[in-house]
Amino acid sequence: MTEPLSFEKSRGSAGPPRLPDANVTAPEPSQLLGPEHIRSKAPGLPRLSEPEIMRHYSRLASMNYSISEQFYPLGSCTMKYNPVVNETAAALPGFAGLHPYQDEDSVQGALELMWRLERALSAVVGVERVTLQPAAGAHGEWTALRMIQAYHHSRGDARTEVLVPDSAHGTNPASAALSGFHVVEVRSGRDGRISLADLESKLSPSVAALMLTNPNTLGLFERQILDIAEMVHATGAMLYYDGANLNAFMGICRPGDMGFDAVHMNLHKTFTTPHGGGGPGAGPVGVKADLVPFLPTPTVERTNGHLTLDFKRPKSIGRVRTFYGNFGMLVRAYAYIVAMGGDGLTQASRDAVLSANYLRKQVEDDLEMPHDGPCMHEFVASARNLAQDGIKALDIAKALLDRDFYAPTVYFPLVVPEAIMVEPTETESKATLDAFGAAIKEIVAQAKTNPQALHDAPQTLPVGRLDEVAAARRINAYLQGQSDDPVLRWKAAEK
Amino acid sequence: MLAAIGVQSMDELLLDIPSSLRIKALELPAGLSEFETMAEIASLAARNRVFPDRLTFRGGGVYRRFIPAAVAAVTSKPEFYTAYTPYQPEASQGTLQAIFEFQTLIAELTALDVANASLYDGATAVAEAAMMAHVHTGRNEVVVPGYLHPEYMEVLRVFSEGRGIKVRRGTEPGPKTAAVIFQQPDFLGLLVDARSLTESAHAAGALAIACVDPISLAILAPPGEYGADIAVGEGQQLGLSPSYGGPHVGFISCRKELVRRLPGRLVGTAYDKQGRRGFTLALAAREQHIRREKATSNICTNHSLCALAASVYMTYMGPDGLRQVAEVSFKRAHALSERLAALPGWEPAFPDRQFLNEFPMRVPKGPAVVRKLARKGILGPLDVHRWFRELKGVLTFTCTEVNDPRALDELVAALES
Amino acid sequence: MADRRYTKTHEWVTVDGKTVTVGITDYAQSQLGDVVFLELPSPGRTLGVRESFGVVESVKAASDLYSPVAGKVSAVNEKLSAKPELVNSDPYGDGWIMKLELTGELPPDLLDEAEYKKVTEAGAH
Numbered sequence A: 001m002t003e004p005l006s007f008e009k010s011r012g013s014a015g016p017p018r019l020p021d022a023n024v025t026a027p028e029p030s031q032l033l034g035p036e037h038i039r040s041k042a043p044g045l046p047r048l049s050e051p052e053i054m055r056h057y058s059r060l061a062s063m064n065y066s067i068s069e070q071f072y073p074l075g076s077c078t079m080k081y082n083p084v085v086n087e088t089a090a091a092l093p094g095f096a097g098l099h100p101y102q103d104e105d106s107v108q109g110a111l112e113l114m115w116r117l118e119r120a121l122s123a124v125v126g127v128e129r130v131t132l133q134p135a136a137g138a139h140g141e142w143t144a145l146r147m148i149q150a151y152h153h154s155r156g157d158a159r160t161e162v163l164v165p166d167s168a169h170g171t172n173p174a175s176a177a178l179s180g181f182h183v184v185e186v187r188s189g190r191d192g193r194i195s196l197a198d199l200e201s202k203l204s205p206s207v208a209a210l211m212l213t214n215p216n217t218l219g220l221f222e223r224q225i226l227d228i229a230e231m232v233h234a235t236g237a238m239l240y241y242d243g244a245n246l247n248a249f250m251g252i253c254r255p256g257d258m259g260f261d262a263v264h265m266n267l268h269k270t271f272t273t274p275h276g277g278g279g280p281g282a283g284p285v286g287v288k289a290d291l292v293p294f295l296p297t298p299t300v301e302r303t304n305g306h307l308t309l310d311f312k313r314p315k316s317i318g319r320v321r322t323f324y325g326n327f328g329m330l331v332r333a334y335a336y337i338v339a340m341g342g343d344g345l346t347q348a349s350r351d352a353v354l355s356a357n358y359l360r361k362q363v364e365d366d367l368e369m370p371h372d373g374p375c376m377h378e379f380v381a382s383a384r385n386l387a388q389d390g391i392k393a394l395d396i397a398k399a400l401l402d403r404d405f406y407a408p409t410v411y412f413p414l415v416v417p418e419a420i421m422v423e424p425t426e427t428e429s430k431a432t433l434d435a436f437g438a439a440i441k442e443i444v445a446q447a448k449t450n451p452q453a454l455h456d457a458p459q460t461l462p463v464g465r466l467d468e469v470a471a472a473r474r475i476n477a478y479l480q481g482q483s484d485d486p487v488l489r490w491k492a493a494e495k
Numbered sequence B: 001m002l003a004a005i006g007v008q009s010m011d012e013l014l015l016d017i018p019s020s021l022r023i024k025a026l027e028l029p030a031g032l033s034e035f036e037t038m039a040e041i042a043s044l045a046a047r048n049r050v051f052p053d054r055l056t057f058r059g060g061g062v063y064r065r066f067i068p069a070a071v072a073a074v075t076s077k078p079e080f081y082t083a084y085t086p087y088q089p090e091a092s093q094g095t096l097q098a099i100f101e102f103q104t105l106i107a108e109l110t111a112l113d114v115a116n117a118s119l120y121d122g123a124t125a126v127a128e129a130a131m132m133a134h135v136h137t138g139r140n141e142v143v144v145p146g147y148l149h150p151e152y153m154e155v156l157r158v159f160s161e162g163r164g165i166k167v168r169r170g171t172e173p174g175p176k177t178a179a180v181i182f183q184q185p186d187f188l189g190l191l192v193d194a195r196s197l198t199e200s201a202h203a204a205g206a207l208a209i210a211c212v213d214p215i216s217l218a219i220l221a222p223p224g225e226y227g228a229d230i231a232v233g234e235g236q237q238l239g240l241s242p243s244y245g246g247p248h249v250g251f252i253s254c255r256k257e258l259v260r261r262l263p264g265r266l267v268g269t270a271y272d273k274q275g276r277r278g279f280t281l282a283l284a285a286r287e288q289h290i291r292r293e294k295a296t297s298n299i300c301t302n303h304s305l306c307a308l309a310a311s312v313y314m315t316y317m318g319p320d321g322l323r324q325v326a327e328v329s330f331k332r333a334h335a336l337s338e339r340l341a342a343l344p345g346w347e348p349a350f351p352d353r354q355f356l357n358e359f360p361m362r363v364p365k366g367p368a369v370v371r372k373l374a375r376k377g378i379l380g381p382l383d384v385h386r387w388f389r390e391l392k393g394v395l396t397f398t399c400t401e402v403n404d405p406r407a408l409d410e411l412v413a414a415l416e417s
Numbered sequence C: 001m002a003d004r005r006y007t008k009t010h011e012w013v014t015v016d017g018k019t020v021t022v023g024i025t026d027y028a029q030s031q032l033g034d035v036v037f038l039e040l041p042s043p044g045r046t047l048g049v050r051e052s053f054g055v056v057e058s059v060k061a062a063s064d065l066y067s068p069v070a071g072k073v074s075a076v077n078e079k080l081s082a083k084p085e086l087v088n089s090d091p092y093g094d095g096w097i098m099k100l101e102l103t104g105e106l107p108p109d110l111l112d113e114a115e116y117k118k119v120t121e122a123g124a125h
């Protein structure tokens, strides 16, 4: 099944929607504005009637896998179930209808929610304060690095390097570079954990921070985290926590206690705000006392039960986006925290670790396990053992799609060849984990008996494997002026 | 499950965590039932004051507009809102096609070649565009003439500082200028001479970056028509509720020559073995997961679902509907500005400048006016003096299709009382 | 070809008088996969040894190109803009990337075939 584009469906037969008339006496735009201001050709937007819209998007929706329908063991992404009550909460008119420039007195409930969320997140990660402004994890990373940079500058210390492990997510080095830092890679050792010797050799007075996630992207707890923190702090650098993996240990331990100075959290992972097919999320950043003066403005302050926005923070790095963050996502995360409570969050993490270890056990004889267990909330396997059958991680991913599972993350982290990164989360039943384990077994068996079937997967979806190489070449032909087909957008045929 | 794993207790799975780090419990209240949770959340919502749409005359980057019911009907489909970034294209064609349509809609609206899948908001879109210009030209300064939204300006500064780019207010680009960045209409609602700003940028060898209001483009010349290189903006007006400032959606589009420098996701068409057309993430080698520290941006998660809302909105409106919305807003705002100018002591703050549906008035005792209106249940104009010292007593009013003629009467009556 | 030399970053060079031809090795192209785009320098640009001069991209990877020698770019392979796949199909022939006019001597650390083979074997997982 495929669905034509809205542009292809639009035939101009649906007239414009019924909209109010102006009903005031006033000139037309063309009477007042100079011709240089007026658009010469109407934009080529499609127009579909409401029934056509509903059918178009319902058909598109049916082509998606989503948590609401499938197991989604996408490593590093924490695709846990998104409680629907979160949606009800965010849609309350008392939140959705607020203008960001209303007076503080008229938004006390919103500010109180932000203040309480800040306190709750601080408690979970063990920091002094949290900014709720960043829109996603990457934005949070960059915000934190700007604070760390400002901190060093305030001490007359112009540090220019940021250390990033080779197993790190791509946003880590990209955020560091966007902050103007030179990125230096630190190697992982054989056991999948950061190599202390390599770290030692790269630490110097020019290092501003080490960015780390724990458990690391291999799903392994950095056992020597306290030593790492000591080494980093001894050189005057700061320790940054990429909170994408926070789901491993809520209520069990806290990044703040491990020595991290700044921490971002992905509310769209750990705190169940939905992913939306690629956002919006929210990436709050928590900091220890040293970094508090540098937090983005405004912060939310509470005195005698009255809440205010504080813009007067002379050392602040300034704002990192408009207004106060993705407020609608903050409401959802807060609803989740209230419903779960401290006990519930702790249980969630314990169950996430249990699920991951259970699933790892189910598949450990079928796929290569490059590192010893136990794992935390996710594990990384490798399809290297199927290389002799010509089967790659990608083939396994596609074969899983045919079996009604979304695929794990593949080819990340980069340090494991043919990586298959599985994060089941706590919201899946044992029955689902068993079914997934059975599917992996079946696929691995098929690698021996009928590898071609795996190369041909998926067969049951709206399209089969797409020729991305041809697509990329067509795009480059367009960009170099050798073709008229833009590939990256629809274009009406020339009349 | 523990037995299957081969351990006696949960704690055996957590042995890698040094015992000195283990905590006993989180210092948070215990969990609540759904009913109690909603009661607590609703009690917070009840402590906020929501002004009716029709009596909201405040804008400043976030606007009340009619939102067709179809928007929420589509975005609340769990197949859309609980999916991840479409890494497996065969199982994500719905999201991918929706993004492809969004990219085309934005490219059409701005009359530029290619748009991306979305950015966080209008402010970060401005900053990302400045980074593109910096890399493209190898120059280290951006020039901002006129009244760019003050929060966009601040975000631009914070981004630029990291990269060692200077942000200069002014109108004259020089040999070090990477881009001239202007907002059309500007933060006060006034039209700028986009054409000559673009020409001055090009004459200096700089790029022209236009920050535009998407609805205005039903009437106004789009960036592609006056030769701007990059268009950016905030898409909140395209079907998103104010929601105390977010989530909304940033957009960015550019000329073909700059596409390789675009930040974030791009979706393109591709074909399978049977020749069926599908959609997939494209030009990913620009992005952080492949290019790491050399990526064009660090953005990963963007604002896909908000972009979907914007697509539904634009497809519902079509070119004629969008134009009607823009024109009704234009006329109501002009009718209102005439009436306000007749109030004793009130006058247009910039009488020689044109506007669409947001405009600045110079009034005696601005803050008192705003307070008085609030007492009468009206979310009155925005006092812009807060950001610009020279604009003492200047308030900006916004009118859209949701402010019906009786609402204008009520506003004027309240001001006269 | 006996007089082909290599770098640890997987470029190759051949020398003809003062003219040096540069490309990427067969090993490099096989690691990258189908090449879809190359960003190449403008002729006339001067490059130092190990200076980054461009990028080669496949769908899943992108790799910086480093100049094996110091010199001035005298030509780039124009065919690659329409047919980047030549880098895959004929890396040592039609898939050459650029020519340089050598300034000074060849750097001493260029590898011969056997030495380069050791590098690729160590790098392969």
Ligand SMILES: Cc1ncc(COP(=O)(O)O)c(C=O)c1O
Residues within 6 Å of the ligand: A076, A077, A136, A137, A138, A139, A169, A171, A172, A213, A217, A242, A244, A245, A266, A281, A283, B299, B300, B301
């Ligand atoms: C380990 C890690 N760090 C950072 C990020 C970036 O987060 P976001 O996509 O919210 O920007 C991700 C998400 O994909 C991640 O998995």
